[in-house]
Amino acid sequence: MIPLMLDLTARRVLIFGGGDVGARKAAFFEHEAEVTVISRSFSPDLDGLAIRRQETDLSALPDEALRGFLSGAFLAVAATPDSGLNDRIGRLCAEAGVLFNNAAGEPGDVTIPSVVRGSRFLVAISTRGKSPAVSRYLRMRLEADYADLDMMIELQEEIRPMLRETEPVQAERARILWEILLDDEIRAALATDYGRARALAIERYLHA
Known part of the structure; x- marks a missing residue:
């Protein structure tokens, strides 16, 4: 993997799963992209976010229905608690040419980093999923040591x-x-x- 900064303005991002993990992923993208969260239930953490909601039971959907959601999407995030379902979404993304991040299951082709953000700078930190604690530690140190x-x-x-x-x-x-x-x-x-x-x-x- 290589790091890139992408402009997602007007790009469609899909979040499959509306729980706590899905809410964090949606919050990451909602400032720039057009985010749709697809789930049968939604975390209160999604309240107030500039997102669309699509209520559906993902586990009951056939592949063709999932492909329909992916049409026109730039990136999809599988954030359901079912790793098998997440992996199935990932395979469909690969077929459709949609970038994919997997919160639980087989790794996708996109890693969502921990971010330190100022009004004039942006720093992304990733351990490639090996240690979220280290990513958080580095973010906290940067925020404390470089407040100016x-x-x-x-x-x-x-x-x-x-x-x-x-x-x-x-x-x-x-x-x-x-x-x-x-x-x-x-x-x-x-x-x-x-x-x-x-x-x-x-x-x-x-x-x-």
Whole structure:
């Protein structure tokens, strides 16, 4: 597997299973994709999510009915407690050319990562299903240790065009931006006073 960032705007994502696992998967996709959850019952965790619901007993459906659901889908997630049913959905996805994630059963061709998300960055973490605890640990550490990252990205975005006007050598510009990133006083200031952090960066690295 290789990591990719995909734009799922207006893409159809199907979640088979409306329990707690299905609700977590739906919450992952609902901000961007057109999500439909297919199940005979639905977790309260789905309430308030921007999703469609299709009530049906999946275990009673023949393959042809499942293929009908898959028509036009970009990605499907099997999140039922029945691994045999999940695997059957996966085989049908392979036949239809639909990307597939399996919450329980034979691995699909898509892994849904743990995500650290800021307003200006996105980090995805995966242990390929081997240790969800490690994925969660890494996410928690990144959230705690790099709480200033959004502000640092904003500062770097503001400083870069200033550097292009004063420093003609790209390698030197890259070095200066790296120095700003590693400056503990600037990072500390970012947590409470962006203006001060910006002034420090300009004074120390643009007017040296």
